[in-house]
Amino acid sequence: MDCSVYTLFSLLQKSCRRGLESNALDAAFQLDAEYAKPWTRSRGGAMWSILRRIAAEDISLANPDAGEFVEVQWRFWQKQVESLMRARSEPHRLFTVTAVLYLCRSPKSRITDHAVIAINKERMQEIISEWRENPRPLVLPPYVYDGIHCSGPKKTEAEFIFTENAALKPKADIIDPYFQQITSALNFH
Secondary structure (H helix, E strand, O other), rough: OOHHHHHHHHHHHHHHHHOHHHHHHHHHHHHHOOOOOOOOOHHHHHHHHHHOOOOOHHHHHHHHHHHHHHHHHHHHHHHHHHHHHOOOOOOHHHHHHHHHHHHHHHOOOHHHHHHHHHHHHHHHHHHHHHHHOOOOOOOOHHOOOOOOOOOOOOOOHHHHHHHHHHHOOOOOOOHHHHHHHHHHHOOOO
């Protein structure tokens, strides 16, 4: 993986936030790995800072024990890193993986982050101003881009007819002789 450390930090936090264990573990493995020679505690220390931040920012009151759990895993990790310098084994990864899995599986709440924003009146005003100056366009779902009426993967008219008919929810229990006529003409039965 050819990512900057900051990209990996972002991947780690956003993946934990979304409960995407595999992505979070990949990022943590890269950050915890010996891919940068010589191996340094500072890179791992920064990773643990991100894990503590996740406990406070993304989990918060939904699991108040998360910060303490991560702190304990970090202390165990530090002890193993000290022996790693001598032994060249990788038992420290156990604590990294345990912390990441715990954070991914913990219930989430961003109440603390939201409170930090809400109590800072200056920051709130900046956010409001930014929103008013840069309104976001309506985010349209992918099915709007049907390749017939809007850009998107090009479809034939027949594909469009079948796709849109299949998408009807709830579908009325009405005999549609015209759809049957189209289907017959296309040799579908």
